[in-house]
Amino acid sequence: MSGVDSPLELAEAMLGKYCGNCHGAAAIANDNVMGAFDYVEDLEELVERAWIIPLNADQSPLLRRIRRGEMPPQGVQPRPSQAEIRAFESFIDGDDLYW
Numbered sequence: 001m002s003g004v005d006s007p008l009e010l011a012e013a014m015l016g017k018y019c020g021n022c023h024g025a026a027a028i029a030n031d032n033v034m035g036a037f038d039y040v041e042d043l044e045e046l047v048e049r050a051w052i053i054p055l056n057a058d059q060s061p062l063l064r065r066i067r068r069g070e071m072p073p074q075g076v077q078p079r080p081s082q083a084e085i086r087a088f089e090s091f092i093d094g095d096d097l098y099w
Helices: 007-018 025-029 043-048 061-067 082-093
Strands: none
């Protein structure tokens, strides 16, 4: 790509940056996984377990929790920007992606 990340790359980066330290690869490596959500960086697993509803961002539980500010939990920094949240929403709603 010409320096512009694809929606898939943006979604993966956001999950890694804001969720991975507690639920993903970084937490697994440190044996510090919060809850039974160690698949947060695996988009296919998130779809399979209905945390992401392809083509329906508004009904996707993971995005809904992010929008409400529940995840990452209050006080945890850094937090996703509105632009990052919109990009994640666009990824879920995009019909030209891997769904």
